[in-house]
Amino acid sequence: MxxxxxxxxxxxxxxxxxxxxxxxxxxxxxxxxSVGAKGTRDETVLVAMITSSAARVAAPASFDIIVDxxxxxxxxxxxVVRANRIWTAENRDVxxxxxxxxxPTLHSVKERLAQLLGMTLA
Numbered sequence: 001m002x003x004x005x006x007x008x009x010x011x012x013x014x015x016x017x018x019x020x021x022x023x024x025x026x027x028x029x030x031x032x033x034s035v036g037a038k039g040t041r042d043e044t045v046l047v048a049m050i051t052s053s054a055a056r057v058a059a060p061a062s063f064d065i066i067v068d069x070x071x072x073x074x075x076x077x078x079x080v081v082r083a084n085r086i087w088t089a090e091n092r093d094v095x096x097x098x099x100x101x102x103x104p105t106l107h108s109v110k111e112r113l114a115q116l117l118g119m120t121l122a
Contacts, residue, residue: 004091009074010097014089026074045088045089045091055067065080065105083115
């Protein structure tokens with residue numbers, strides 16, 4: 001996969017529950033950050049899980065952020081970013097690029113992440 005930037009929506013082989021048949025599932029995620037040699041195996045990507053669970057979209061939890069304009073971000077259904085479901089992956093784990101989320105949605109995710117970490121955004 002090429003260079004990844006915050007706000008990108010990609011699919012990633014994401015670790016799934018140990019009770020599932022397959023340990024990984026290809027799921028949409030939001031790129032929060034990437035470090036290391038861009039576009040190489042040395043690039044580490046910090047992502048947040050995205051879900052289209054109807055229950056979560058209808059009643060988001062405190063760290064769920066509704067994706068405004070989900071149709072334009074490459075997602076197939078109304079979705080939420082789960083700011084408390086963070087994962088680091090290697091660039092090679094990215095399966096495909098879907099699109100980008102809006103700047104306001106990315107800012108909301110960063111705010112929730114800062115809350116989760118007990119930090120303040122500058």
